Amino acid sequence: MTDAARAPRGSFLRRAGHEFLEFFRELTQRSPARFAILIFLSLILVFTGLFSLPIAAADGRVTPFADAFFTAVSTVCVTGLATVDMATHWSPFGHVLVFLGVQIGAVGVLTLASILGLVISRRLGLRTKLLAAGDSNPLRAHGGPVNEGQTVQLGQIGSLLATVALSTLVIEGIVAVMLFPGLLVAGVPWYTALWEAPFYAAMAFTNTGFTPNAGGLVPFQHDYFFLTVLMAGVFLGSIGFPVIYTLRRHLWHVRKWSLHAKLTIITTVALFLAGGVVFLILEYDNLLTLGTQDAFDTTFQAFFLSAMTRSGGFAILDIGELNQSSLLVACMLMFVGGGSASTAGGIKVTTLAVIALAVWSEAKGRLANQVFGRRIPSDVLRVALSVVAWGSTIVALSTIIITQITKADLGDVLFDVISAFGTVGLSTGLTAELPDPAVYVMAITIIMGRVGTVTLAAAVAASTRSQLYSLPVERPIVG
Template structure:
C-alpha cells in the first residue's frame, strides 16, 4: 500500500485519538468540575514556573531559582501581585510578556477558561461546558446542584456570559490604556514606553494584580489624581465580577431588573469603599510616615485610593509597613472580604459578608428567614457562606502560625502579608520579598488556596452529596 493511501488512515487514527482524549477529559470534568479546575490551575502554574525559570525570562540571562520562579508563577496565575523579586528589574521583555499573558489567563477564572477551551475544541457550547461556566459564576451550582432562586446569570445565558468575559476584558483594558497613555506622555515617558506601560497598568488594574512595570512603582504618580483615579476605576470594574458586568450591560438603566446578586454586590462594595476610606483617613491623617505630609484634600483622596486597593487592587502610594497598626488591621479586614464573586478579586467575597450580616440581623429581629430587596435567601446559601468564612479563616490562621515560626517577624506584618496572599491582593509590608525558601512555599500555597476559592476547594475534596432517607433525633447544644 502506497504512502498516499496510508495517510488518510493516519489522519483518521489521529482524529479518533484526539477525540478519545477529549472524551476522557470531558468525563473527568463532568464528574467533578472543582477537581478539574484545580488540576487546570496546577498545570498552568507548572507551565509558567518552567517559563519563568528560563534564562531568557530574566534580565541577567541566568536561571531564576525555583522558589522565585514558582512564587512568581503562582502570583501571576492567581493574579495576586506579591513577589519575591523586583518585578520591574528582574524580568526581561520576554519575562514581562509572560507576566502580562499569565494575569490575563488567571483573571478569566479556571472554570470559565475551561469552558472557553471546550467551546473552541467542540466548536459548540455543550451542556457540560455550560455547567462548568455556570459553576464559576455561582459556586452553589457545583456545590449543591441547581437552585431555585434567581441567579446573576442563568444557565441558558452562559454562552453570552463567556462572550461578555472576553469582550469586557478586552474593551475595559483597552479603554483604560487609552486614558492612561496621554497622562504618561505628559509625565515625560517616551512614546513606546508609554504605550507598553499604559497597557501593562491597565491589565494590572482590571485583573486586580497590582504589578508595576517601573522600578519606582507609583512614586512618580502619587499626586497624579487622574492616573490614580483610572487605576481605581479599573480595579472597581475588575472586582465587581463578570456576572455583574453582564447584568449591568443589559439593564444598566433598569435597576428593578437587577438580580439580588447584583444589588448585594454593588451596595456592599459601595459601603465598604466609603467605610474603609473614612477609617484610613481617621487613623492615618497625622502619621508623618504616610499621609502627615499631605493637605486635607490629598489625605481624603489617598484614603479612598487605599480603600479601593485593599479590596484586591494591590497598588500603593505609601510604604505599607509604615501604616499604623490600627490601619493594618482595617486593611486586613478589607482584604479578607475582597471583591465580588466570579471577579478578578479574591477574598471571601462581598456577597458572603452581606449574607452573614443579613442572617445575623434577621436572627436579632426574630425572623425565621433571611430577606432583602424583596427576596428570600435560602438556608443552604447561608451554610455555604459560613463554610467559606471558616475555611478562609482556617487557611489564614495556619499560614500565619507557620510563617511566624519560620520568620519570627512581627505578628501584624505576617498577618497582613498572609491575608494579602490569601485574598490575592498584592499589598505587602515587605515580608514576602525577604522570606526564606520554606516561607516562600507556604505563602505560595496560601495564594493558591485563596485564588482557587474556599467553596471550590471544599467541593473538590468533599464526597458527592448523598440522599439521606432518615433524620436523627434533634437536640440543641448551647451556643453563644
C-alpha cells in the same frame, strides 16, 4: 517508510488523540471542580517553566525555581505579591509573560475550564454550561440547590462568556487610552507609554497591582486623574462579570438588577467609603504616611488605600509604615475582597452581605433572611459560613507555619498571608525576604484563595451522597 508502516502509526495517533479527548470529557462530567483546579495548576506549571527560561530574566540567567514558581502563581492567580523586583528582574519577554498570565488567570478557574471544555467539545453542552455557571454561582460547583434567578441562568452562559471576553477587552482598552496622557506628562517616552498604558490597565482591571516601571506609582502620586482611572479599573474588575453582565443589560433599570448585583454594588461602595474614612482617621497624624500632606492629599490617599486593600494591590504609601491599627483594618478589607466571579479574591462581598443580613434578621426576630423583597434560602447562608470558616482556617494555618519558619513579627506575617489569600498584592516587605519553604507555603495560600473555598471543597469531596432519611432534631445550646 512504506505506506503499510505509516498506516498503523497514523491509526495509533488518531486513537491516542481520541482517548485523550474522551478522558477530558469524562473528567469534566465527573468532577467539574477538580477539572478546573487541574487546569489552573497546569497553567501555573507552564508559566513556571517559562519564567525559568534565561530569556525571561533581564540578566539572561535562569531564575531560581522558587522565584519562578511564586511569580507564576502570583501572576496566574492575579495576586501581585512578588519575591523579586518585578520591574527590574524580568526582561521584556518576562513582562509579556506577566501580562499574558494575568489576562488568562483573570477570567476565573471555572470560566477558564469551561472555555477549554468548549474548545474540546466544540459546543456549549449542559456540562460545559454548568462548569461556566460555577463561577457565577459557586453553589453549582458545590452541588447544592441553585436558584437560577439570583445570578446568571444556564441559558445565558453563552452571553456571559461573551461578556467576559468583551468587557475585558473594552474596559482595559478604555483605561489604557485614559492612562496614556498621564504617562506622557510624567516624562515617559511615547513608545514606552504605548506598552506601559495597556500593562497598567491590565493590572488594574485584573486587580493584580504589578507596575512595569521601577518607581511604581511614585511618579504619579499627585496625578489624581491617573490614580482615579486606576481606581475605576480596579472597581470594575472587582464587582464581577455577572454584575457587569447585569449592568450591560439593565444599567438604568435598577429594579431589574439581580439580588446578587444589588448586594455586590452596595456592599462594595459601603466598604470603600467606610475604609477611606477609617484610614483617614487612623493615619492623619502619622508623619510616615499621611501626616505631612495637605487635607486634599490626605483624603485622596486614604480612599485610594481603601480601594487597593479591597484587592487592587497598587500602593503609593509604604505599607510597612502604617499604624498597627490601620494594618488591622486593611487585613479585614483584604479578607473580604471583591465580588464573586470577579478578578478579586477574598471571601467575597456577597458572603459578608449574606451573613450580615442573617445577623440583622435574627436581631429583628425574622424567621427568614430577606432583603429587597427577596428571601435568601438557608443553604446560601450555610455556604457563606463555610466560606468564612475555610478562609479563616487557611489564613490561620499559613500564618502559624510561616511565623514558625521565619520567626518574623506576627502582624507582618498575618498581613502578607491575608494579602496572599485575598490575592491583593500589598506587602509589608516580608514576602520579598521569605526563605524558600515559606515561599511555597505562601504560594499554596494564594492558590487556595484564588481557586475559591467552595470550589476547593467541592474538588476534595469524594462524592455527593443523597440522604433519604431524617434524623431526630435536638438543639444544642449556642452562645
